[in-house]
Amino acid sequence: MEKDQLHKALRTITPMNEILEHAEVVALLHTIGKPLLMDILTQVIGEYRQQLHTDSLFTESMSLLDRQKITTYLIEKIKSKISEEKNTGLKKVINATGIVLHTNLGRAPLPYEAIVQIHKVNEGYSNLEFDLESGHRGSRHAHIEPLITRLTGAESAMVVNNNAAAVFLSLNTLANQGEVIVSRGQLVEIGGSFRIPDIISSSGCTMIEVGTTNKTKDKDYAQALSENTAVLLKVHTSNYKISGFTAEVSRQDLVGLGREKDVLVMEDLGSGCLYDLTQIGLPYEPTVQEVIASGVDLVTFSGDKLLGGPQVGVIVGKKALIDKIKKNPLARIVRCDKSSIAALTAVLTIYLNPEKAVEQIPALNMLDLSQEDLLLRAQELDRQLLAVLGDRCQTEIVDVEDEAGGGSLPDVLLKGKAISLTIEGLSANELQILLRKATTPIIGRIHKDKVLLNVRTILATEFPVITQTLQGIVG
Numbered sequence: 001m002e003k004d005q006l007h008k009a010l011r012t013i014t015p016m017n018e019i020l021e022h023a024e025v026v027a028l029l030h031t032i033g034k035p036l037l038m039d040i041l042t043q044v045i046g047e048y049r050q051q052l053h054t055d056s057l058f059t060e061s062m063s064l065l066d067r068q069k070i071t072t073y074l075i076e077k078i079k080s081k082i083s084e085e086k087n088t089g090l091k092k093v094i095n096a097t098g099i100v101l102h103t104n105l106g107r108a109p110l111p112y113e114a115i116v117q118i119h120k121v122n123e124g125y126s127n128l129e130f131d132l133e134s135g136h137r138g139s140r141h142a143h144i145e146p147l148i149t150r151l152t153g154a155e156s157a158m159v160v161n162n163n164a165a166a167v168f169l170s171l172n173t174l175a176n177q178g179e180v181i182v183s184r185g186q187l188v189e190i191g192g193s194f195r196i197p198d199i200i201s202s203s204g205c206t207m208i209e210v211g212t213t214n215k216t217k218d219k220d221y222a223q224a225l226s227e228n229t230a231v232l233l234k235v236h237t238s239n240y241k242i243s244g245f246t247a248e249v250s251r252q253d254l255v256g257l258g259r260e261k262d263v264l265v266m267e268d269l270g271s272g273c274l275y276d277l278t279q280i281g282l283p284y285e286p287t288v289q290e291v292i293a294s295g296v297d298l299v300t301f302s303g304d305k306l307l308g309g310p311q312v313g314v315i316v317g318k319k320a321l322i323d324k325i326k327k328n329p330l331a332r333i334v335r336c337d338k339s340s341i342a343a344l345t346a347v348l349t350i351y352l353n354p355e356k357a358v359e360q361i362p363a364l365n366m367l368d369l370s371q372e373d374l375l376l377r378a379q380e381l382d383r384q385l386l387a388v389l390g391d392r393c394q395t396e397i398v399d400v401e402d403e404a405g406g407g408s409l410p411d412v413l414l415k416g417k418a419i420s421l422t423i424e425g426l427s428a429n430e431l432q433i434l435l436r437k438a439t440t441p442i443i444g445r446i447h448k449d450k451v452l453l454n455v456r457t458i459l460a461t462e463f464p465v466i467t468q469t470l471q472g473i474v475g
């Protein structure tokens with residue numbers, strides 16, 4: 001009996017050419033093209049045969065269908081495979097986590113001006129390495145160097161792919177074969193396997209650790225100095241805090257020691273801040289201009305952390321050192337692309353007028369949002385949800401704790417607001433998954449068995465997308 005059903009079902013499979021002639025499939029062919037369609041069709045028929053052989057219940061129900069119904073079934077499968085296929089790759093998501101610089105969600109959102117600039121230099125050509133003055137070959141650093149030096153007070157600057165590359169390239173150029181002295185309290189690991197000891201050794205230097213985890217003193221550095229010392233390295237402990245019985249050598253003292261012993265002082269600042277964060281009620285973070293003013297020879301920092309720009313690493317400092325770094329053959333390997341240069345130019349231009357920075361740079365703007373601003377936002381989203389979904393979705397505005405993220409401001413919890421969602425018949429877990437798998441994925445957190453949408457990181461333009469998605473979910 002089962003054998004008969006299997007044979008019948010196998011015989012009824014629509015032949016490929018017949019499927020291909022079906023009007024719906026012809027339409028698909030025009031949109032996705034023949035190679036992909038043939039691939040998917042072969043796969044769908046293969047999987048269908050496989051299932052007939054292994055799933056007798058399925059075979060039984062399929063053996064009752066005629067050719068036309070089978071064709072319809074297979075075409076539905078093809079369509080869902082195509083939408084799966086389209087659902088991969090890098091795409092926009094809505095960040096409802098309240099973590100402003102979420103490393104897994106692409107860190108800093110860019111200001112509008114930066115996006116316009118990226119568009120302009122990509123739709124046609126640009127003077128990326130062309131000097132419009134002389135008509136000769138130019139340097140990609142030339143576009144941003146004057147801006148960075150103006151903003152930071154440094155003699156010279158260059159940009160690379162990210163801050164990890166900036167640290168690596170700087171050490172490789174200035175301390176290869178030499179010793180790099182660093183405090184045991186500053187042996188930082190950033191997510192994604194960036195570890196200071198590993199970066200130092202892979203850049204060809206020998207790490208000399210001094211002090212202890214909680215205390216490092218002037219004399220620890222002084223005693224470790226030798227004729228092989230190339231760099232005194234200070235690393236910003238950007239993603240953790242050591243508190244209690246602690247001591248650290250001040251930047252001034254380190255610079256003093258470097259001068260006295262004729263050794264370079266370099267600082268990996270991590271999140272490079274150009275804006276004094278205390279002005280928006282956040283704890284003090286050293287700004288790049290302050291670090292340069294204190295006499296540090298070379299400073300490196302990220303573009304997409306507290307700066308609020310694109311993924312780049314910026315190296316600023318003494319001209320003689322930067323000139324040397326620019327000539328390192330490895331500089332070519334870690335150079336940054338025209339889109340990042342375009343975006344960074346736009347972001348730095350905003351910083352020229354610091355009064356506009358918080359308004360125009362989304363990351364700073366999100367960090368600055370007050371409880372009242374957030375409540376208004378949450379109420380607006382709540383209103384839109386209610387208007388579209390009625391009581392099919394229960395909402396409540398709740399207090400939450402947001403974070404800066406990106407390994408910045410580790411001990412700062414920002415008071416935030418979220419919409420807590422409940423949909424009858426769905427667990428928090430199931431709802432979280434449906435939101436994550438939506439056409440425009442919505443990434444939210446679960447707290448106390450509810451899905452939370454923290455409004456700090458949601459753009460107002462995304463509210464309608466959220467209501468539409470939830471409408472799709474409640475059906």
Ligand SMILES: *Cc1c(COP(=O)(O)O)cnc(C)c1O
Pocket residue numbers: 162163164165167188190194235236237238239268269270271301302303312313406407
């Ligand atoms: C984030 C960070 C880095 C790495 O920067 P990327 O731009 O992510 O490569 C290096 N050092 C410190 C101290 C950091 O905080």
